[in-house]
Amino acid sequence: MQQLKYLAGYSSDIVQQVQSLVDAGTLGQVLLRRYPNLHNIRSDKALYDYSQALKQSYLRQSQPVSKVIFDDKISLSHQALGLHSYVARIQGRKLKAKNEIRISSKLKRVPEPLLKMVVVHELAHLREKEHNKAFYQLCTHMLPDYHQLEFDLRLYLTCVDAGQCPYQAMA
DSSP: OOOOGGGTTSOHHHHHHHHHHHHHTOHHHHHHHHOOOOOOOOSHHHHHHHHHHHHHHHOTTSOOEEEEEEETTOOGGGTOSEEEEEEEEEETTEEEEEEEEEEEGGGGGSOHHHHHHHHHHHHHTTTOOSOSHHHHHHHHHHOTTHHHHHHHHHHHHHHHHTTOOSGGGOO
16 A cells, blocks of 8 residues: 555545545546547647637736746656746846746646646746635636646646556556
């Protein structure tokens, strides 16, 4: 029996249901039925364009994002799959500030809704820096099923840890 570290904070009933799927070796099939296809966003340029389209739809008045990339250095040891950073540099007598979003390269091979959830999460940090009520309201405004997708991403990570992830075998 494996510890379900990504489900800490969920009710014991939910954890038990997921544990029984892991024990039966069927968690991967559950995810595959729900999300049968991987996204086709493989390059940093495609990720930037994808993120900009979402930003343009929901956050037109927010600060611009100068960079959105897949990053090999982001791992779960950071407790994150995406990072939003506000980078300030001094150039001569001017202070130049840029917003950058980095998404874990581990998300290159996931279903599109799961990638979208992480991108929406990072874009929401343009307006709300903290994980507060306003932050999550903004996330659900941009993606109404945000909380379900966050849970499903946790299921995906659990599936990977259990060695049952069907997406890793997909081309």
